[in-house]
Amino acid sequence: MPHFQPRTYHVILAVAALLGAGWxxxxxxxxxxxxxxxPPAPREGFAAPDFTLPTLxxxxxSLHDLRGQVxxxxxxxxxxxxxxxxxxxxxxxxxxxxARGLRVLAVTVETDTATVxxxxxxxxxxxxxxxxxxxxxxxxxxxxxxxxxxxIDRRGVIRSVVVGGxxxxxxxxxxxxxxxxxxxx
Amino acid sequence: xxxxxxIGPVMxxxxxxxxxxxxxxGLEVVSRQALxxxxxxxxxSNLVLLGLLGGVVGARLGYAARYPEAFLKxxxxxxxxxxxxxxxxxxxxxxxxxxxxxxxxxxxxxxxxLDALAPGLAVMALFVGVAxxxxxxxxxxxxxxxxxxxxxxxxxHPTQVYEVLLSAGVLVAIWRLSRQSRGDGTLFLxxxxxxxxxxMFVEAFRGDSVTVLxxxxxxxxxxxxxxxAALWLYPRWRTSYSxxxxxGGRDARAPSRGRPGHHTHA
Numbered sequence: 001m002p003h004f005q006p007r008t009y010h011v012i013l014a015v016a017a018l019l020g021a022g023w024x025x026x027x028x029x030x031x032x033x034x035x036x037x038x039p040p041a042p043r044e045g046f047a048a049p050d051f052t053l054p055t056l057x058x059x060x061x062s063l064h065d066l067r068g069q070v071x072x073x074x075x076x077x078x079x080x081x082x083x084x085x086x087x088x089x090x091x092x093x094x095x096x097x098x099a100r101g102l103r104v105l106a107v108t109v110e111t112d113t114a115t116v117x118x119x120x121x122x123x124x125x126x127x128x129x130x131x132x133x134x135x136x137x138x139x140x141x142x143x144x145x146x147x148x149x150x151x152i153d154r155r156g157v158i159r160s161v162v163v164g165g166x167x168x169x170x171x172x173x174x175x176x177x178x179x180x181x182x183x184x185x
Numbered sequence: 186x187x188x189x190x191x192i193g194p195v196m197x198x199x200x201x202x203x204x205x206x207x208x209x210x211g212l213e214v215v216s217r218q219a220l221x222x223x224x225x226x227x228x229x230s231n232l233v234l235l236g237l238l239g240g241v242v243g244a245r246l247g248y249a250a251r252y253p254e255a256f257l258k259x260x261x262x263x264x265x266x267x268x269x270x271x272x273x274x275x276x277x278x279x280x281x282x283x284x285x286x287x288x289x290x291x292x293x294x295x296x297x298x299l300d301a302l303a304p305g306l307a308v309m310a311l312f313v314g315v316a317x318x319x320x321x322x323x324x325x326x327x328x329x330x331x332x333x334x335x336x337x338x339x340x341x342h343p344t345q346v347y348e349v350l351l352s353a354g355v356l357v358a359i360w361r362l363s364r365q366s367r368g369d370g371t372l373f374l375x376x377x378x379x380x381x382x383x384x385m386f387v388e389a390f391r392g393d394s395v396t397v398l399x400x401x402x403x404x405x406x407x408x409x410x411x412x413x414a415a416l417w418l419y420p421r422w423r424t425s426y427s428x429x430x431x432x433g434g435r436d437a438r439a440p441s442r443g444r445p446g447h448h449t450h451a
Contacts, residue, residue, distance in 0.1 A: 009420040016416055020385065020409040027389035028400030030326070039338040043321070045393055046337060089259070144189040145196040162269055163189070163198065170262025171270045173255030174248070 042141040044161055048073070048152045051137045053107065053130040056117060061105065061128060063156070069101045070179040071152040072172070075138060076106055078119045080146045085166035087123045093172045094127045100180045101154070104128065109135045151175045154184045186321040186336065200316035201268075207312025208237075211305035219301040222368045228291055229301050236284030243279020247272035296370030296422060303376040304363050307356040310380050314348035323348065326392040342390040351383040370422045378415035384408040 040049040048071075052062040063071065074090065076083035094104045104127035110116055111133045120129055132138055141150065149167060151160040160175050190197045212233060216226030248270045249256040249263055256262055262270070288298055317323040325333075325342025333340040359376050366372040385408045388394060394402040 006420060006424075009416070013413065013416045017413055020412065023385060023389065024401060024405045024409060027402065027405065029394050029396045029402060030400065041337040043337060145191070160269065162267075164196070166265075168262035168265030168267050168270065169259035170249065170252070170256045171265065171267045173258065174252040174270065177252060177255060 042150070042158065042161070044158055046158055048150065048156050048158050049140050051140060053132055053137060056113060056120065056129045056131065061130060063105075063152075066103050067156050068154050068184045069103050070154060070176060071150075072102065072104045072176065073141075073150040073152060074104065074106045075141065075143045075146050075148045076108055077110060077146045078108070078115055082165035083147045084123075086147060086172075087125065089167065089169035089172055091123065091125055091127070092169060093176060097176055097180060098127075101184075102176055102180065105130055107132045107137055109133065109138055151179060153179045154182060186319065188320050200320040200322075203312050203316040203319055207309050207315070210312070211308040214308055215302055215305035218304050218363055218366070221363070222297050222301050222366065224293070224297060224301055228293065229298065232284050232287050232291075232293070232298070233302070233305070235287050236280040239283030240276040240280025241271070243283075244271035244273060244276025247275025247279070250275075294368065296373070297368030299370050299373035300363075300366045300368050303366075303373040304356075304359055306373075306376050306380070307352070307359040310383075311349065311352040311356050314345060314352045317345040318349060321345075322393075323387075324392050325390050328390075341392060344387055344390050344392075347390065348383070348387050351386065352380070355379045355383060371419055374415045374419045374422065378412050378419070381408040381412040381415065385412065 040047040042049060048063060050062065050064045052060055054060055063073075072090070072094075074083075076087075078084075090104060090106070094102060106125070106127060107130045108116060109132050111131075113131065116129060116131070119125075130137075141148070144163065147162075147165040147167070149162045149165075150158050151162075153159050159179060162171070162175075187199055190199055212230055215233060216230055219226045219229040245263060251272060288295070321336055323345055324336055325344035327333075327339040328342045329340070330342070332343065334343045334346075335341070355376070358379065359372065362372055362375060385405050388402050388404045388408065391402070391404075394404060396402055
């Protein structure tokens with residue numbers, strides 16, 4: 001192990017203190033990276049990429065129109081076991097928090113609307129089901145597997161991404177609670 | 186970046202696997218270093234595993250304490266396999282406390298134990314960097330430099346690669362120093378100091394830093410303070426050990442608590 005005289009240690013300590021303080025000051029984050037806002041990308045800290053998709057009953061929903069609300073964007077499939085396991089918790093949280101401004105958008109790439117409708121009835125889902133038959137939005141969000149869930153704040157920024165599941169009700173409630181507490185822009 | 190690997194219907198999360206591999210290799214080098222310092226490799230491994238277990242339990246309880254209403258409505262969520270519901274600060278505090286209590290119970294010598302853990306810390310830091318490469322986390326600021334990489338919609342500093350290269354350098358240095366370690370705690374201080382210096386350097390190019398006071402990066406300030414603490418302690422621990430070894434020092438009088446070589450096995 002290196003061994004120096006005590007005076008040398010003091011000099012090293014003083015130089016490290018001065019150089020470190022200077023480095024911290026010189027390498028401050030540029031103003032634009034703090035206040036400029038992130039570009040759209042499907043990851044935490046970035047603006048959620050915009051999209052428009054049809055619902056089960058043929059209406060069209062755009063993410064941009066939901067600005068000011070907290071959006072839970074869940075990619076799922078009827079055949080996916082963890083998706084089935086987390087659906088009741090999603091429904092309970094949605095029922096409890098929709099009055100405070102929570103929107104749940106559940107996106108499936110399945111094209112058989114009868115199967116999707118039967119699933120929705122069976123689980124008693126009251127939130128919005130979106131059909132992504134061409135998987136464009138799934139690709140836009142680089143979804144590698146289901147379930148994948150994005151928690152989007154009132155400014156349209158992705159604040160958390162959960163890949164895989166099932167998510168516990170405590171996880172969903174805690175992530176949503178943080179975002180619901182924030183003021184609308 | 187390769188966050189996931191599909192094998193049939195199974196999707197493996199590679200960053201998590203990298204961390205598990207780092208933990209396993211870290212435990213291996215910790216055991217070897219413990220034997221070199223005449224400590225029980227098994228006892229030191231148990232210390233790490235108990236600390237980790239305590240850390241996970243503490244992290245989950247700490248997270249639940251932040252959101253009592255959410256977890257009172259769904260108490261079974263406390264047992265869920267969701268790594269997103271862990272509070273890192275509480276986890277570290279509880280993990281360190283559990284490891285401390287175990288070390289006290291086993292009468293492990295404090296500084297020698299830290300020196301046994303040091304190479305494992307360096308291994309783990311390297312694999313955290315590998316996990317960042319795989320996940321694309323800890324990404325850099327936009328840059329026009331020729332070695333920039335396109336990630337998250339911009340050409341950026343490859344901070345994950347900086348982290349891996351520098352952490353690998355730290356590991357090599359600590360590996361070499363570990364052969365000369367006397368169990369006086371200075372190997373641990375060298376590891377912590379070097380890793381803090383790496384963090385100060387890499388953080389300067391990160392695009393996801395938490396900032397205060399008009400852009401000052403919090404992680405750099407914390408790493409700077411850790412580095413200064415390690416530099417300040419280094420000569421003191423070294424000198425006090427040398428004096429203890431010369432005879433009459435506390436370490437020499439109480440070898441089971443201050444020096445390697447004498448302790449209760451697990």
